[in-house]
Amino acid sequence: MMTLMGPIQAPLFPIRVFKISLYYSVFFYLFFLIFNTSFTIMGVDVGDFLKQYLGAFFGVYLTTTLKVFSVSLFLHTSLFTLAHLIFNFLKKPNPSWYVFVCTVFGIEFLALVQSMIQFPQIYGEFFFFRYPSFAPFLYFLTDHIPPILPSMVLVLALGVLFGLLVRQVYLHKSKESFFAINHVLVLGFIHIHGLYFFGLVYFAFLLWQGKRYQNVHIKTYGLVFVFFIFLYLIPNLWIGISSLRYSKVEGKPPIFILSADSLRYDKIGFQVNGSSITPNIDLFKKDAFQFHDHHTTIPRTFPSWADTLTGKYAMDHKVRDMFPSPEEKQRIGSSSFPTIQQILKKIGYEHYAIGSFAADIFPRANFGFDAVYAPNFNARIMTVQRTAETQILVLPFLVGSWFSGGMYLEELDGLSTWGDGKRLINRFHSLVKEKKDSPYSITYFSSVIHFPYTPSYPYYKRYTDPNYYGKYKYLKFVDPTDANLPNQVEISQIRSLFDSAVYAFDQEFGEMVGYLKEQGIYEDAIIILTADHGEALYEDIHGQGHGEHLRGEAVTHVPFMIKFPKTSKFGQLHENQREFTGITSSVDFVPTLMDYFNIPLTSEYPGKSLLAVLQDKDWKEDRFVYSETGIWFSDVGNHFFQKQRIPYPNILSLHQVVPEEDYQIMITDPIYRETIAFSKHRSIQNSNYKLIYIPTREGVKFELYDRKKDPLNQTNLFPNHPMASKMKDVLYKTVVKWESASVAGEYLIPSSLSDINENL
Template identity: 25%
Template structure:
């Protein structure tokens, strides 16, 4: 970066003014900080994206909510409280009641969504993992076909451009952003360019940024990804969403001691567990209101009806169903059973699909709906059965893996049965997830043939993954992404690092 043209100050003459020095220092800090802190990706041809064809679907919105369990949504059976905004999307959508995440935490799940392959193929399964550049992402396909591509959201993992999750997005605006570390000019930058320099962005702010983007780009053909971090740890909902008086005290309105709880789950009292779960649910109600504001804007702009909207999550959250807490450590349903709704353009229908499907299938589904050709290989997941077929219930093979904590595991779901294998101990757990969706009764000893059948399918999937490694020539292990000091601090605050 070229230095700013400052006045050369000769020490021996000592004729410079103090005000000029201060002004120069502030301007220098402003210039340097601006280029250090900007995290938007600007593609070399982003000002002139060629429109190759008249798109069948002109607008696509991928709307994702971090850490959202399937069963916390009222239209999915939650009786404790309502989620009216998400329910309104469901009323116009094809709903997949048995959608499963490829992993139990953010990075591998979204890497699978944007590549169409499982974590065993892309291997982006650690905090420092980098999505191999050999993969062409969903956003890249959309951009190359003439769509304006943008992402707006909050999550320090997704804000790390070094992990390649920004590939294909011309405008990639994810929070938290890098700190200015109290540099000179910080006040000016935060006042006039806050969206580049704030460390965090609330769900309300993500909504406002998304609304502004939509207003400016409503006449374009676009692919927009909006991601809400709430209800992720820390659980700190706005006070108006805390209805129970016992949780209104300042020291009870939020929770962030995830490391201690993860290490000592048995020592957490039932009362404290109830408080933690309540705060999570309050955050769900908060983000539901933000989504409602966003949907109202789409309707006011008269683009809701003809927009393809996909609503989903990257993973769920455990609240001691299997003696654990949070996410990233197991493959039980509380972590990988997620909501998925697809609102097709110009259709107002409610249809529930019971077939088991994987989040990875959104890659091929979106591209097929938009009539975009893509490179197929052995492990690209098939498009979703949008028309449904009740007779084929649970016929797909749903593979999940890539734990962040504890023992590495793989799981596979087929025809209502689910097998979880722990890599180090060799422990195998078989569940009938139709009759036992909470996975309380292992059938491993009762159905050894079923265990062998599903284990063979897991090994087959891993063998296919190995073939793909060699086919696309990126080696057995992907590259490593850099994590700067600010990002490490933010990841610790979210419980990802100690």
């Protein structure tokens, strides 16, 4: 019998190992593709949409499917070759195929168990929509087994492998032992960096070389070993070398915009069981200016960020929903609508964006970032995600819950169920370590609070009921077609999930601020905390989600805090001078920063610089701020806002996949776009009252609410209240001015993009 160290040297990786791996990979890939495929995304069935897409772009689908299979093949083959090494070191070089398969399957099953405990939300659709009878198994794991337990077993297995490797090198110092240890280093490097294509090429090389590794001098293997150790160290070495290029510039402090999707104002300092769910933000408040009545202009992510970073209204720059046409998104970053990043770049700043799935808006328009560490969103990426999610044996490796993986498929950064902030924090640390206190900005955008509310272990247990065993145990999708109200137990669970997600973000925030302090950057930095919008959580009849209506305080009222450098005149103000209760808007962000850097305004902005009122409590005048709704995703449902709207088709009927725009999903029909704009609900509010404009086929309806006495907006005061006429006049003047809208009766008629003659 041939052995690893026998007189007749056998290849370390015979073709038999690769054949078994190939059969294993094909079997499980097809098995899960057939029995674990779903066309539901965030509660919406996109089956018909994907069928149309696949029919038109079948070649793209084949390419993306091949990509997922290639990753699967590399991962399985890596495990089979490692298992083969272990058997060889144990002097059992030719075990039966089923022993091989059981060994690899056992390792993958342990990794799956660890991943399901760490990120049960990723497997939520499998256990709650496709195979709910298996849900008790997930309950058992998350209730009784900490993720460290299966991790320790996997670490032990890896330790045995390394121990055997070291023993072989120590005892024999042979080419085979050095080849084996280099093989493990190669696979580890490929795994950490997700270089699966090079991995497959490497395996092809192993098949081709056969016994030729014996012809390589042993000193060469030693050099290769040193080379790969150096490769492992390169990232940290490069950051250290690169940081030498950057230095502090007086008057140009680093800027950190730390934000979370759907973070409500009233959740800052919110008490659960006698303790705050945001302890780190509470501590930060002592150093920052707080704007207690801050509102977003539109409670949808893309247009909200477009408004915030350009300082202009969505009705002006025309990005008014999540799916702008090419002509609309090109206006962001144009000469007429520069972002604050582009403005500050002229005085020497560099800009970076970091984010998870909701940050997919940043690569889709010219926001002025030098680099974006966030997922993109298009039909091709969505296909990769849906295909990868079917492969549950491979998912633990793809989401990085197994020994520093997670870089294989960048498309998985866009998974709405992957609420892990660690990978974002690592990117934040790397950038700060490199840039230090030079002029740069980082826009950090966490999605953990966005539905389906998916904090990882142990945060999803923080405030939820351990005795709740329903479909909302780990996550809550939004189904825009379902107006049925959950029962009180379910509502309590959903709100507890949300609070747990807020706590998870607070921990991310604390890690970032703590790192800035550790690096000596905190005191001299500008740090801003905010959110793109809030979230309705079944208050009154408001439902769950954001963007469909403007009732209540939950969807537009968001936190806004600014910490200025301690050496600046604003950093010298006492803590009791940093509380502003007057109403403010997200369009105030750009004028405020431009004012801080003494950059003159080249055009009129709807917002105001907040620097002039930093020592005040309120505006001297009666200030009004504007908001509007997003796009309605569904055209059915019994929600109150579905009964108060001008109808247009559901989102899947409006969409088009545009190959010329990297297969982005857009609403390109100008008639639909004009209808969407015309149908929007709009509001104007001051510190005391809110007026909502609601166009319907029966005419325009108005709702006026007392914000302080009636925060849920239940009692309509229009038209008899003295403020009704004034606020209506302010709303119409605002829209006519910034949208170039016309008025027909009481309807506001938006200007068409085609009518705007502008040099972009």
